[in-house]
Amino acid sequence: MPYKVLVIPGDGVGPEVVEAALYVIKAAASKYGVDLEIKTAEAGDAALRKYGTAMPPEALKLADEADVIFKGPIGESAYDVTSLIRMRYLLYANIRPVKNLPGVPAVKEIDCVFVRENVEDVYVGAEYRVGDVTIALKVITEKGTRRVARVARKYAEMRGRRVTIVHKANVLRVVDAFFRDVAMEELRGLEVDQMYVDAAAMELVRNPKRFDVVLTTNQYGDILTDLAAQVAGGIGLAPSGNIGDSKAMFEPVHGAAFDIAGKGIANPIATILSAAMMFEWMGRKDVANAIRVAVEKSIEKGIKTPDIGGDKSTIEVGKFIASII
Numbered sequence: 109m110p111y112k113v114l115v116i117p118g119d120g121v122g123p124e125v126v127e128a129a130l131y132v133i134k135a136a137a138s139k140y141g142v143d144l145e146i147k148t149a150e151a152g153d154a155a156l157r158k159y160g161t162a163m164p165p166e167a168l169k170l171a172d173e174a175d176v177i178f179k180g181p182i183g184e185s186a187y188d189v190t191s192l193i194r195m196r197y198l199l200y201a202n203i204r205p206v207k208n209l210p211g212v213p214a215v216k217e218i219d220c221v222f223v224r225e226n227v228e229d230v231y232v233g234a235e236y237r238v239g240d241v242t243i244a245l246k247v248i249t250e251k252g253t254r255r256v257a258r259v260a261r262k263y264a265e266m267r268g269r270r271v272t273i274v275h276k277a278n279v280l281r282v283v284d285a286f287f288r289d290v291a292m293e294e295l296r297g298l299e300v301d302q303m304y305v306d307a308a309a310m311e312l313v314r315n316p317k318r319f320d321v322v323l324t325t326n327q328y329g330d331i332l333t334d335l336a337a338q339v340a341g342g343i344g345l346a347p348s349g350n351i352g353d354s355k356a357m358f359e360p361v362h363g364a365a366f367d368i369a370g371k372g373i374a375n376p377i378a379t380i381l382s383a384a385m386m387f388e389w390m391g392r393k394d395v396a397n398a399i400r401v402a403v404e405k406s407i408e409k410g411i412k413t414p415d416i417g418g419d420k421s422t423i424e425v426g427k428f429i430a431s432i433i
């Protein structure tokens with residue numbers, strides 16, 4: 109049975125980086141014998157203009173049928189597509205590895221993996237306005253915390269180091285303290301420490317090597333993973349995987365970058381490394397590793413986009429990486 113992959117190219121630089129990644133995905137699938145059935149759906153700002161909804165029924169139907177979604181960045185309507193997919197399929201863990209790539213200038217050395225809770229927190233969309241007062245609900249549940257903490261446990265056991273729980277329990281003394289305490293319990297037996305989110309932001313710049321697995325709530329994870337990506341050398345390199353119990357979605361951490369869209373200069377590496385994560389999720393670590401090695405080779409050979417000091421286009425980088433595979 110083939111894996112049913114739904115590709116959502118997205119907005120801005122999305123179609124370019126996804127096209128580049130598809131060269132790699134197809135080369136890897138045929139070389140390593142992974143049976144993929146690839147379909148494509150329109151979703152995002154362009155879909156909103158065309159169909160009046162950012163996630164049209166056709167995209168939703170294809171997403172329901174797919175085993176896995178491979179998605180580019182979405183523009184202004186990102187919440188209506190990205191968060192909808194995360195919530196609809198309960199993709200409760202957002203895995204965001206952050207690691208330097210050889211030959212890419214970085215702020216500091218860093219090698220950690222963020223396990224970001226992905227369906228709760230202020231992302232539940234419970235916002236209200238009563239006259240001149242506005243309210244947003246931050247929802248953290250025991251069940252939601254336990255299941256994401258178990259994912260952090262798995263990564264900690266794989267990597268053999270420490271989990272840092274990041275929260276703001278000194279202010280959110282009910283909600284964040286609950287997240288911390290439940291997570292702490294679920295991680296019992298492992299080396300665990302904790303940090304306030306503001307201090308974690310500072311430490312990620314000051315001494316990023318102290319982090320290994322970082323377990324945090326949805327919004328802190330959103331913010332810190334952009335920060336950490338920049339520490340590692342730039343957000344154009346940062347992949348992610350949204351994982352549930354049966355389905356998953358892979359996407360770059362970066363946004364639609366409308367300012368550089370259509371110029372062919374967007375770095376496809378974040379999206380290509382997200383494809384590597386997808387193959388790993390399919391149980392094909394060999395394919396994932398082949399993609400990662402090919403990405404490193406392309407950088408070594410100077411086949412790079414301008415953001416990391418090269419002069420090649422998005423598609424040239426994608427095709428080159430595909431050709432190595």
Ligand code: IPM
Nearest residue numbers: 182186187190191330361363
């Ligand atoms: C991300 C994005 C999304 C988020 C937005 C676009 C809804 O920033 O995946 O990090 O906040 O989760």
Ligand code: MN
Nearest residue numbers: 330331334361
């Ligand atoms: Mn983000």
